[in-house]
Amino acid sequence: MATHKLLLLPGDGIGPEVAAEVEKLVAWFTRSGIAAFETERDLVGGAAYDAHGVAISEDAMKNAKAADAVLFGAVGGPKWADVPYEHRPEAGLLRLRKDLGLFANLRPAICYGALADASSLKRELVEDLDILIVRELTGGVYFGEPKEIVTLEDGQKRAVDTQLYTTGEIERIARVAFDLARKRSNKVSSAEKHNVMKSGVLWKQVVTAVHGAEFSDVALEHVLADNCAMQLVRNPRQYDVIVCDNLFGDILSDVAAMLTGSLGMLPSASLGAEDPATGKRKALYEPVHGSAPDIAGQSRANPLAMIGSFAMSLRYSFGLIEAADMLEGAITDALANGARTGDIAPAGTNSLSTTEMGDAILREL
Amino acid sequence: MATHKLLLLPGDGIGPEVAAEVEKLVAWFTRSGIAAFETERDLVGGAAYDAHGVAISEDAMKNAKAADAVLFGAVGGPKWADVPYEHRPEAGLLRLRKDLGLFANLRPAICYGALADASSLKRELVEDLDILIVRELTGGVYFGEPKEIVTLEDGQKRAVDTQLYTTGEIERIARVAFDLARKRSNKVSSAEKHNVMKSGVLWKQVVTAVHGAEFSDVALEHVLADNCAMQLVRNPRQYDVIVCDNLFGDILSDVAAMLTGSLGMLPSASLGAEDPATGKRKALYEPVHGSAPDIAGQSRANPLAMIGSFAMSLRYSFGLIEAADMLEGAITDALANGARTGDIAPAGTNSLSTTEMGDAILREL
Ligand SMILES: CC(C)[C@H](C(=O)O)[C@@H](O)C(=O)O
Ligand SMILES: CC(C)[C@H](C(=O)O)[C@@H](O)C(=O)O
Numbered sequence: 001m002a003t004h005k006l007l008l009l010p011g012d013g014i015g016p017e018v019a020a021e022v023e024k025l026v027a028w029f030t031r032s033g034i035a036a037f038e039t040e041r042d043l044v045g046g047a048a049y050d051a052h053g054v055a056i057s058e059d060a061m062k063n064a065k066a067a068d069a070v071l072f073g074a075v076g077g078p079k080w081a082d083v084p085y086e087h088r089p090e091a092g093l094l095r096l097r098k099d100l101g102l103f104a105n106l107r108p109a110i111c112y113g114a115l116a117d118a119s120s121l122k123r124e125l126v127e128d129l130d131i132l133i134v135r136e137l138t139g140g141v142y143f144g145e146p147k148e149i150v151t152l153e154d155g156q157k158r159a160v161d162t163q164l165y166t167t168g169e170i171e172r173i174a175r176v177a178f179d180l181a182r183k184r185s186n187k188v189s190s191a192e193k194h195n196v197m198k199s200g201v202l203w204k205q206v207v208t209a210v211h212g213a214e215f216s217d218v219a220l221e222h223v224l225a226d227n228c229a230m231q232l233v234r235n236p237r238q239y240d241v242i243v244c245d246n247l248f249g250d251i252l253s254d255v256a257a258m259l260t261g262s263l264g265m266l267p268s269a270s271l272g273a274e275d276p277a278t279g280k281r282k283a284l285y286e287p288v289h290g291s292a293p294d295i296a297g298q299s300r301a302n303p304l305a306m307i308g309s310f311a312m313s314l315r316y317s318f319g320l321i322e323a324a325d326m327l328e329g330a331i332t333d334a335l336a337n338g339a340r341t342g343d344i345a346p347a348g349t350n351s352l353s354t355t356e357m358g359d360a361i362l363r364e365l
Numbered sequence: 366m367a368t369h370k371l372l373l374l375p376g377d378g379i380g381p382e383v384a385a386e387v388e389k390l391v392a393w394f395t396r397s398g399i400a401a402f403e404t405e406r407d408l409v410g411g412a413a414y415d416a417h418g419v420a421i422s423e424d425a426m427k428n429a430k431a432a433d434a435v436l437f438g439a440v441g442g443p444k445w446a447d448v449p450y451e452h453r454p455e456a457g458l459l460r461l462r463k464d465l466g467l468f469a470n471l472r473p474a475i476c477y478g479a480l481a482d483a484s485s486l487k488r489e490l491v492e493d494l495d496i497l498i499v500r501e502l503t504g505g506v507y508f509g510e511p512k513e514i515v516t517l518e519d520g521q522k523r524a525v526d527t528q529l530y531t532t533g534e535i536e537r538i539a540r541v542a543f544d545l546a547r548k549r550s551n552k553v554s555s556a557e558k559h560n561v562m563k564s565g566v567l568w569k570q571v572v573t574a575v576h577g578a579e580f581s582d583v584a585l586e587h588v589l590a591d592n593c594a595m596q597l598v599r600n601p602r603q604y605d606v607i608v609c610d611n612l613f614g615d616i617l618s619d620v621a622a623m624l625t626g627s628l629g630m631l632p633s634a635s636l637g638a639e640d641p642a643t644g645k646r647k648a649l650y651e652p653v654h655g656s657a658p659d660i661a662g663q664s665r666a667n668p669l670a671m672i673g674s675f676a677m678s679l680r681y682s683f684g685l686i687e688a689a690d691m692l693e694g695a696i697t698d699a700l701a702n703g704a705r706t707g708d709i710a711p712a713g714t715n716s717l718s719t720t721e722m723g724d725a726i727l728r729e730l
């Protein structure tokens with residue numbers, strides 16, 4: 001049995017707490033002979049800054065490149081509000097995304113029946129919701145140059161960020177979206193602002209061309225990003241796969257996340273291109289939620305987003321489809337059996353701690 | 366009595382239909398001796414393109430500059446999908462915003478008690494919601510240069526948009542937001558992405574400085590734009606005034622709009638700087654909704670967003686505060702008395718046409 005190399009980067013805040021629950025599962029899968037993992041750990045974010053003065057060390061980057069998959073917790077917190085910009089906790093995550101070439105960020109937003117009442121939206125609008133946001137993750141305004149603040153002659157400052165996209169960058173993310181749609185409900189909604197942005201004009205053109213040439217069996221619609229945000233609130237079930245750029249994906253996936261009842265539930269996968277020689281791709285898996293400094297250290301965090309991210313790694317990095325199904329099934333079953341951390345428990349009811357929720361998942365396996 | 370110069374730019378789709386209802390009100394206010402208006406009309410958007418080959422003629426621009434206020438309907442539609450980029454219908458609106466210097470876009474999102482059940486969100490989350498989004502409207506990625514698509518040596522294309530903000534641009538929109546907050550619940554939430562964008566770093570710095578120097582009596586919080594979008598769905602009533610850049614404002618205001626039950630309800634004001642000599646400011650008023658080509662020409666559109674925009678012009682351009690209160694009161698009363706266009710009528714109930722809704726407002730005056 002092949003040994004899968006996992007790098008665990010728990011990060012800051014609740015990151016280490018939710019990562020610990022995944023470690024229990026890694027041990028369980030190894031013990032039960034389903035898969036063999038070799039796990040390393042390293043620092044990222046504020047934790048790395050405190051230890052090494054940078055948001056991620058060169059050593060940790062080397063480990064990340066050598067790993068079959070990175071499991072990432074969360075970074076940031078008020079403690080690091082004043083560190084220099086290039087060393088802020090988020091810089092560790094952005095460097096991992098960029099240097100590992102993780103251009104495809106998959107963010108499923110699934111509303112579990114057992115949790116539909118926890119959503120802000122009316123139950124009938126979100127019941128059985130199953131959307132996948134495919135966000136471009138290594139381009140756009142996140143990385144384009146110039147990106148700077150300059151002081152002008154009159155003493156004013158001017159800040160510049162640059163939104164950049166090439167044909168190739170759009171083609172490859174479009175292919176990922178169409179490919180995934182074929183395994184789902186066969187529909188892609190491409191969101192941009194072609195009425196205002198030239199990157200939106202190119203985005204729409206290239207997605208249309210890729211669709212016509214390679215995926216004309218998939219339904220395609222174009223939607224303005226502002227309208228898409230609104231439609232996600234109005235009638236989210238009209239969507240199957242939404243494909244968009246880095247910045248729109250950041251916002252639209254947070255809106256989609258909130259529809260499901262709790263951000264504490266949402267996993268994500270960030271994938272690189274397949275290496276034609278080995279068939280392997282670099283990958284990082286992380287919960288959509290942040291480091292939640294307000295509840296850190298109290299065992300109150302919901303570990304399901306992190307556990308769901310581990311399930312995505314089984315599916316997308318290790319080809320362990322049955323194990324992924326099993327773990328996702330355990331999440332569904334635990335919820336159906338009433339397991340709730342505080343974020344998803346109805347007000348006034350008892351809730352599980354982070355470790356108890358991890359144990360509840362183990363029991364369902 | 367001073368005569369107020371109004372320029373009406375109905376535009377495309379449902380624009381002319383909702384504008385016609387405002388014309389009835391203009392006539393009513395004039396007839397009843399409350400105010401005197403001199404109304405001109407001109408073309409914008411697709412209608413201007415069909416007549417003159419441009420999205421707005423130089424003549425119409427001259428009229429707009431001479432007017433005390435512009436009332437704008439909506440632009441665009443599938444008919445103009447293939448016109449050259451610089452002549453697309455939206456270009457007329459963007460030129461008006463830019464050339465009139467309308468840097469402050471005010472977008473109130475109010476949930477009328479009578480309509481709380483039309484919201485996607487649970488009633489208890491949106492009842493009595495009253496948010497004001499203050500969006501910077503003449504800067505950012507909408508207007509920054511370079512903004513182009515270039516063909517590279519290998520035949521690939523590369524699209525560039527440029528997000529630009531200066532200290533001065535941020536200061537003046539921050540002042541508008543703080544000023545308005547003082548007349549409301551005295552709280553400003555400033556949304557940006559300082560963790561990723563240099564414009565976000567400058568935005569946060571400048572807003573903080575303006576606050577400390579001139580508005581320390583107003584509560585200020587900073588929120589990441591993605592988190593803000595999520596919080597708008599989770600618990601919108603935590604907000605009073607939200608201030609943000611052009612692109613985030615575009616998206617956040619659409620999310621906020623949807624919370625209120627119908628986009629057909631939402632007015633907006635776009636204001637320029639006060640002329641120190643005359644005390645006047647350029648201004649344009651428009652509904653947040655678009656041209657809705659699917660229902661154009663059927664007298665099904667809800668004219669309340671356009672009528673509410675006219676009410677905002679009474680308040681912000683003409684100092685007719687009582688008339689504005691009266692008109693806004695008429696909207697509230699008409700809704701309380703059951704007046705509903707199709708977009709806000711419960712399924713299976715009768716609804717009013719566009720003109721009938723205009724008449725219902727007249728009756729309440
Ligand atoms: C932490 C931050 C840099 C990040 C982003 O903006 O991409 C986060 O919001 C996300 O969505 O993963
Ligand atoms: C029509 C379009 C150019 C416009 C914008 O993006 O600003 C619209 O979405 C708005 O919000 O007023």
